[in-house]
Amino acid sequence: MDNTTLIGLAGILASAAPLVFAVIGETLTERAGITNLSLNGLILLTAMAGFGAAVSTGSVLLGFIVGAVIGGFVSWLVAFSSISLKQSQVAVGFVLALMCRDLSYFMGTPFVGLAGPRVSPLPIPLLMDIPILGTLFFNQDLTVYASILLIIFAYVWLFKTRPGLMLQGIGEKPAAAFVRGADVNRLRYLYTIIGGALVGLAGPMYSLSVKAGWKGTLSGLDGIGWIALSIVIFGGWSPLRGAIGAYLFGLLQWLGLVLQPNLPNIPSQVLQVAPFPLMILTLLIFNIGNTEWVDRTLAGLPEDVRRVIARILRALRTTPPASLGVPFDNE
Amino acid sequence: MKQTRWLDYGLRVLAIVIALLFTTVVLLLANANPIEAFKNIIVGSVGSIGKFSDVMVAWVPLLLATAGVLVTFSAGLWNIGMEGQITLGAIFTTWALRLLQDSALPPFLSIILGIIAGMLGGMLWASLVALLRIYGGVNEIFGGLGMNFVATALTIWLIFGPWKRPGVGSMSGTEQFPETLWLPMFDSSRLSPWSLGVGIVALLVVFFLLNGTTFGLKLKAVGKNPRSAFMMGIPTTRYMMVAFLLCGAFAGLAGAMQVTGVYHRLIPSISSGYGFLGLMVGMLSNYQAIAAGIWTLFFAILNIGSIQLPIVMKLDSTLSGVLQGALVLSVLLMEGVRQKMLRKRQGGSHG
Numbered sequence: 001m002d003n004t005t006l007i008g009l010a011g012i013l014a015s016a017a018p019l020v021f022a023v024i025g026e027t028l029t030e031r032a033g034i035t036n037l038s039l040n041g042l043i044l045l046t047a048m049a050g051f052g053a054a055v056s057t058g059s060v061l062l063g064f065i066v067g068a069v070i071g072g073f074v075s076w077l078v079a080f081s082s083i084s085l086k087q088s089q090v091a092v093g094f095v096l097a098l099m100c101r102d103l104s105y106f107m108g109t110p111f112v113g114l115a116g117p118r119v120s121p122l123p124i125p126l127l128m129d130i131p132i133l134g135t136l137f138f139n140q141d142l143t144v145y146a147s148i149l150l151i152i153f154a155y156v157w158l159f160k161t162r163p164g165l166m167l168q169g170i171g172e173k174p175a176a177a178f179v180r181g182a183d184v185n186r187l188r189y190l191y192t193i194i195g196g197a198l199v200g201l202a203g204p205m206y207s208l209s210v211k212a213g214w215k216g217t218l219s220g221l222d223g224i225g226w227i228a229l230s231i232v233i234f235g236g237w238s239p240l241r242g243a244i245g246a247y248l249f250g251l252l253q254w255l256g257l258v259l260q261p262n263l264p265n266i267p268s269q270v271l272q273v274a275p276f277p278l279m280i281l282t283l284l285i286f287n288i289g290n291t292e293w294v295d296r297t298l299a300g301l302p303e304d305v306r307r308v309i310a311r312i313l314r315a316l317r318t319t320p321p322a323s324l325g326v327p328f329d330n331e
Numbered sequence: 332m333k334q335t336r337w338l339d340y341g342l343r344v345l346a347i348v349i350a351l352l353f354t355t356v357v358l359l360l361a362n363a364n365p366i367e368a369f370k371n372i373i374v375g376s377v378g379s380i381g382k383f384s385d386v387m388v389a390w391v392p393l394l395l396a397t398a399g400v401l402v403t404f405s406a407g408l409w410n411i412g413m414e415g416q417i418t419l420g421a422i423f424t425t426w427a428l429r430l431l432q433d434s435a436l437p438p439f440l441s442i443i444l445g446i447i448a449g450m451l452g453g454m455l456w457a458s459l460v461a462l463l464r465i466y467g468g469v470n471e472i473f474g475g476l477g478m479n480f481v482a483t484a485l486t487i488w489l490i491f492g493p494w495k496r497p498g499v500g501s502m503s504g505t506e507q508f509p510e511t512l513w514l515p516m517f518d519s520s521r522l523s524p525w526s527l528g529v530g531i532v533a534l535l536v537v538f539f540l541l542n543g544t545t546f547g548l549k550l551k552a553v554g555k556n557p558r559s560a561f562m563m564g565i566p567t568t569r570y571m572m573v574a575f576l577l578c579g580a581f582a583g584l585a586g587a588m589q590v591t592g593v594y595h596r597l598i599p600s601i602s603s604g605y606g607f608l609g610l611m612v613g614m615l616s617n618y619q620a621i622a623a624g625i626w627t628l629f630f631a632i633l634n635i636g637s638i639q640l641p642i643v644m645k646l647d648s649t650l651s652g653v654l655q656g657a658l659v660l661s662v663l664l665m666e667g668v669r670q671k672m673l674r675k676r677q678g679g680s681h682g
């Protein structure tokens with residue numbers, strides 16, 4: 001493996017770090033049964049506010065704290081309106097997605113184009129000298145190390161601990177979890193706020209590291225939140241698969257950048273939106289096995305053909321937590 | 332009974348007050364004078380005949396978008412792809428007019444054909460989202476959003492590629508059409524009585540369709556509970572498809588109106604967020620035509636008035652979006668509070 005490719009791959013690990021945070025945050029929230037649709041606005045708002053706080057005080061750490069607090073608060077609003085006030089999660093989340101975006105552009109005007117502090121690289125001594133692995137994993141900044149630790153932690157938490165099993169329970173069969181002593185709605189609040197705080201860290205990770213600075217509508221962050229939401233589906237609500245999705249997305253973006261000089265006929269604006277048809281296509285492949293007409297068509301096919309196709313579809317298919325978006329009433 | 336009605340009104344007013352307070356706080360945080368900002372928005376929108384006719388110009392696409400949204404909302408669908416459908420309407424209208432502008436057809440016929448093409452364009456984009464949803468299992472929110480981005484890219488590619496102006500393509504859009512292909516306008520304004528009429532009629536038609544026909548009734552049944560609607564013998568997938576196509580047609584019409592009545596060419600951001608605003612009004616107006624008409628007018632006033640903010644106060648015009656979002660959010664929250672109070676009251680009378 002030559003050096004340019006290696007540095008490119010290390011760059012993907014770094015540029016996908018915020019996306020990993022957003023995807024895992026939303027995965028935890030949706031595992032609890034709540035869809036937080038505000039991600040797109042939330043990432044923009046926390047990117048702006050985190051950068052603003054860091055520029056004003058010179059403290060990168062404060063930028064991240066501000067991001068997490070805003071992320072937690074906005075997500076609390078989603079939880080409050082859907083759990084306590086029983087309003088549509090989609091409606092509230094969608095309005096927040098739009099409003100937070102406008103809010104970030106409105107409040108961000110004074111910070112546009114300013115040079116600010118950014119997360120400094122933190123190579124790990126000795127480990128960074130390991131061939132290949134050193135460049136990939138141990139010559140990064142703190143946000144990248146944090147993103148890798150988060151993947152491991154979220155995976156272990158969700159699948160290997162008792163509270164994690166409880167989390168799965170309140171998203172799948174809340175009534176059963178309630179009988180076993182889980183305070184379903186309180187836990188849903190908790191995971192919505194924690195998930196939102198993780199998403200809120202993604203914003204400053206962009207504005208203080210990956211795409212340092214704030215450029216208003218030209219920041220190039222509009223759309224990332226929707227990508228993150230679809231990667232959660234791609235990942236089948238698993239932190240590990242979700243993270244792989246985030247890295248694949250980073251790889252595609254990098255390939256686009258590398259290949260662009262070879263494709264002079266395609267305007268850059270078109271390449272920029274390429275992820276979105278791709279997003280639709282992957283969702284199509286992953287969801288088509290859930291539709292009725294496919295079942296019906298398969299039933300009419302000869303046995304051996306049917307079995308092969310059904311196996312492929314089943315391997316690809318992802319199914320959401322059974323009670324995702326369904327309010328829980330303990331009466 | 333009377334008490335609950337006062338509760339309704341009280342909470343509605345409270346929602347508006349909360350939204351205004353929130354926006355005031357935002358302005359204070361931005362070191363701006365809130366009173367001056369609100370004054371600029373009002374003067375910049377209803378302060379003169381000229382400004383108010385600009386409000387009317389913005390009202391038309393908003394009316395059309397809202398008309399479309401109400402159809403899909405009734406069917407329980409979130410047509411977030413509306414932005415893209417408006418854009419495709421504009422693209423198809425531009426396409427048709429480009430083909431027809433050198434033909435021997437009388438101009439009014441060309442305009443009508445252009446508008447029909449626009450509606451077809453909107454329907455085409457909506458049908459893709461519908462097919463993805465119905466036969467591909469892809470949620471219409473993701474399908475629609477993806478198609479929005481594709482539509483924007485398509486516009487930019489056309490403006491800088493095949494349809495670029497003689498010389499060099501630019502963000503200002505394609506070459507302007509000859510004046511014979513413009514919708515007739517009121518003197519010295521950008522407002523066309525035709526497009527205004529189309530917008531108002533569209534909302535009334537949708538209101539009648541949803542509240543006065545069996546089609547509307549069945550559509551709402553599909554929206555409330557698709558499974559039991561299917562059991563009752565309503566072909567749910569066909570109704571969903573029709574809802575998407577109708578919404579797409581209204582969106583396409585909005586795009587056609589922007590091209591023939593306002594810009595007379597294709598510009599990069601031709602949909603200007605009207606699709607998203609239509610969704611917000613749809614959430615506010617609870618299927619009531621008059622309420623939808625008033626909210627759309629108010630949103631148009633905010634949009635036009637806030638154009639003054641960057642000119643006069645060096646503030647970003649996205650303040651209108653903040654206020655609109657805060658309004659929808661606080662109305663949703665107050666609706667939740669109202670339902671909670673009613674439940675409590677009912678619970679109290681039983682126990």
